[in-house]
Amino acid sequence: MASSIDANKETDEQQAGDLFVDFAVDQIDRCRNGLTTITAASEAAAERIVSRHGQLLTAGDDSFTMEFVWAAGGIAFAKRWKPDLALNLQEDPSALNTAVPYYQTADYEGQMYSRDVNSNDVVLLGYENERLEQAHLEAYTNELLAANACVILFASEGIARDVQTRYGSRENLILITHNVPDGGIIDVPGWPSKICSGRSFIQRLNLWVFQTELIGAFLRRGKMPGILLSVTYESPQIHNLPLIHSYRFVPAFDVTPVKEGELGETYLNAIRQILTSIIPGQRQKFRQGAQWMAEAIENGHKVFALLIHGVNPVDLPGDPHLFTVYVEGDAMYPELGKVCAKDDVALFLGYNWYPPELVETVDAAEGKLILCITTVQNQPPRPVMYGSQGPLLHVNSLEQLPKRNSHIHIDEKWSEYDAVLKIPDYTVPAASSSRPVLNVLYWHFVADTVELLAKKKLS
Secondary structure (H helix, E strand, O other): OOOOOOOOOOOOOOOHHHHHHHHHHHHHHHHHHOHHHHHHHHHHHHHHHHHHOOOEEEEEOHHHHOOOOOOOOOEOOEEEEOOOOOOOOOOOHHHOOOOOOHHHOHHHHHHOEEOOOOOOOEEEEEOOOHHHHHHHHHHHHHHHHHOOOEEEEEEEHHHHHHHHHHHOOOOOEEEEEEOOOOOEEEOOOOOOOOEEEHHHHHHHHHHHHHHHHHHHHHHHOOOOEOEOOOOOOOOOHHHHHHHHHOOOEOOOOOOOOOOOOHHHHHHHHHHHHHHHHHOOOOHHHHHHHHHHHHHHHHOOOOEEEEEOOOOOOOOOOOOOOOOEEEEOHHHOHHHHHHHOOOOOEEEEEOOOOEOHHHHHHHHHOOOEEEEEEOOOOOOOOOOEEEOOEEEEEOOOOHHHOOOOOOEEEEEOOOOOOOEEEOOOOOOOOEEEOHHHHHHHHHHHHHHHHHHHHHHHHHO
16 A cells, blocks of 8 residues: 655755764764773773783674674784684684685684683673673673783773772773663654664774774884775685784884874764765655655565674664664575565665675565665775675766666765775775764664654654
8 A cells, every 4th residue: 555654855854863873973072082091991902912912802792892803994813702612723724715705714713713811811891782781791791800801891881880889990990981871862752762772883983993092002012903904905805814813913014103092083083074974965865765664664564674894783772673684684685585575675784885686686576775885986906705795896976876766875975995094104994984884874764764653653
């Protein structure tokens, strides 16, 4: 049946999704005010790693711990601490099948995880999901502090107070805090509960700013950190193995120190500029996409969210559970073909390439597609393969994409090869822009869709 939901024709009128963008920009400015604390934490971490040859580990829930592991511009030697993991190391890394992305192999599981921790190590501990934090934070903190590791806890101000009360002030317990409440943060009139997880954004923002300042702290100690090369340039990822197997700092560089706070400020400025540039000029496309999704839900059809780069809203407080979510959705085209039907909607928050197989899958099902990607002005030196998908196509402009009434194309605006931080004396940029930005775009679509549904119920 025809839906009675109407798109908002006023393209300059603020929508519910704009409130989440406003929240994100406000948190960027608040993070800037707390940059001194993040810089001090990075100095402590760098000193322990350099002087004691310690490991850099991440711990917590999956979304937090994977945030800059194998990300464009991430630090290659950051590993995930999983004390109960059964490791399965391959003896000869050179025997790996180069046709398979390295991060999908058994050897990756062994090389990128650690069961052990000691007093030389630095552990970044945090959670995007507050329910998992409540269930596991105390046990993890107990074990890590008992091992005398340096624990840098990313948490709310309330949790930080509780932790400090329990463990006291300790040299090896450092707190990086935020003031974002648990649960949803956007109140939509007519909807029974607040929506959109603010914690999921602020935790990853603080983590990336910490990483930028950690890079600076290494440079101030005459060390060039091993930066994980962008998968766009290095496909298959086998080319990055030396950064994982052989060394954590890149040798033979004349390292130029940077001032404290300089790299953190640069990153915050870049993310702020991206977020404030996405909606202007594209507001009506966002609104039309939300209308498609609201109509599909109202009429009993499905909305599929295909998400990459750590965006994982499954079971997060604040998610209204309106969409069928595929995490790392770019690898889910065959599965989507089995379930996508007429008038279903696929929301693809993608990378910097156009996925023809996804488009063909949705078109064959007579569904609708909201395709969000970043354009590329400098084409990669070779065709890109991602898992079983490829070669993947890059476009210089959204105007190059096929135009259909059932398609909406949105430019995500983040940097074309993802990383935004230029490190002195090093050619590969660092610090992913896609990961925090895609998080904001997801919640923007959620909020706009909920707002349309709520207005329909109120009318």
